[in-house]
Amino acid sequence: MHMPNNGKRILVTGGAGYIGSILVTRLLDAGYKVIILDKLMFGVDPLKHFLKNPNPNLAVIVGDIQIEDDVNRAVENADAVIHLAAIVGDPACAADSELAVNVNFNATVRLADICKKHKIRRFVFASTCSVYGMGKTGILTEDAEVNPVSLYAETRLYGERGILSLADRNFSPTLLRLGTLFGLSPRMRFDIIINYLTQKAVREKKISIFGGDQWRPLLHVADAARAFQVAMEGPLEKVENQIFNVGLANLQIKEIGQIIKQNIPEAEVHVLDKFEDKRSYNVSFEKIETILQYKAENAIEVGIKEIADALKDGVITDPTDKIYYNHYAC
Ligand SMILES: NC(=O)c1ccc[n+]([C@@H]2O[C@H](COP(=O)([O-])OP(=O)(O)OC[C@H]3O[C@@H](n4cnc5c(N)ncnc54)[C@H](O)[C@@H]3O)[C@@H](O)[C@H]2O)c1
Structure with missing residues (x-):
């Protein structure tokens, strides 16, 4: 098989x-060599x-x-970093x-500097x-005003700014603003909306949707992975110091409930008035499509089906296990 990228080492x-x-x-x-x-x-x-199945092109650094020593060791042999x-x-x-x-801002900007x-x-x-937060109307392009409403979004935004401030002729970062992800992965997460609701629908045959009018940009996890490769390989003059929104579609939370119902008909869907998550944003994915010819491919139904099948086939036995919820690890 032809390996066009043989020799290039990517730190992930x-x-x-x-x-x-x-x-x-x-x-x-x-065909890349990868350092984790x-x-x-x-x-x-x-x-x-x-x-x-050990792969001679993969090195794993648990660090x-x-x-700084861990970062130096990892960066030492890399040609590009994701x-x-x-x-x-x-x-x-x-x-x-x-x-x-510390991780999302300080260590992130230091990593970029290294x-x-x-x-x-x-x-x-x-x-x-x-980073777009709430209270915005219309379709948000990368130039839209930001309004983060959580510490997480703030740390990502300040991370972006810290990285971009380092850009020069020899350092050309690309920033991907991803939508909320869904779908199956070897490291599964059930703390994101579609994955969470799907496992509930399969196991309890009942889901509750809070509010329902909020907009969310959504993206399959495999399409997210592809976007990183596309951005890393994109012509330098098109990607350097650029921000790209990445997503499949914007949906209201209540529409997500309807799609789950269509795919798991035995589940009841309840829409409740009360909601605490105030984020609502409707995002444009035109820039990445026009400049890098990237379009997300996997529909929401694909993610729902993958997860429902993984549960039914016993690939995942207990989606309530704390390992699938990020906040338990902190
Ligand atoms: N999942 C989403 O919906 C989503 C949406 C938008 C953006 N993102 C961004 O994509 C990136 C990856 O998200 P994910 O969903 O794969 O998250 P994840 O929590 O599944 O993976 C994060 C990985 O980082 C590792 N990690 C955490 N702190 C570390 C540290 N100090 N040193 C070394 N490793 C560390 C963890 O062990 C884990 O393997 C994040 O930057 C996140 O902000 C994710």
Whole structure:
């Protein structure tokens, strides 16, 4: 098989995470050499495929992006970096705000600075559409005003700004603002809306939707992984110092409930008035489509079906296990 990328070494921080564990396989399949730097907050299970089938093109460094020696060791041999390691989600950041600020902001900007010193020009950062927050009308492009309403979103936004402030002729970061993810991954998460509601619908045959009018941009986890590869490989002049929104579609929470009902008809859907999560935003994905010809492919139904099948087939036995919920690890 022709391996066009043979020899290029990609450091993936957080490579054992929900996105990372898919992205790493994708990069290896594309012929890259991959270095994972991850502190394995959710155990080694997401990498068990590689333990069973060791891959000479994969190196795993169990380490912490807050520790400079770990970062230096990981960065030393890398040609490009995809930075995913983070304390992810509002509840996880609220559970340990000091850790969240340290990892998501301080260690993130330091990592970018170390990459710059190592003359690693390509640096792709995982940000989030949560930076748009609430109270915005119309379709939000990358130039829209931001309004983060949680510590998580703030740490991602300040991370973005810190990374962009380092940009120069030798350091050309690309920032992806991802929608809320869904779908199956070797490191499963059930603390994100579609995955959470799907497991409830399958197990309890009943789901409750709070509010329902809030808008969310959504994206399948495999499409997210592909976006990182596309951004990393994109022509430098098109991706350097750029922010791209990445998503499949914007849906209201109540529509998500309807789609789950269509796919798991035995489940009842209740829409309740009260809701605490105030985030609502409707995001444009035109820039990445126009500039990088990237379009998300996997429909919401695909993610629902994958998860329902994994539960029915016993691939996942207990989706209420704390390992699937980020805030328990903090
Ligand atoms: N999942 C989503 O819906 C979503 C949406 C938008 C953006 N993102 C962003 O994508 C990235 C990855 O998210 P995910 O869903 O894969 O998260 P995840 O929690 O599944 O994975 C994060 C990984 O980072 C590792 N990690 C955490 N702190 C570390 C540290 N100090 N040093 C080394 N490793 C560390 C964890 O062990 C874990 O494997 C994050 O930057 C997140 O902000 C995710």
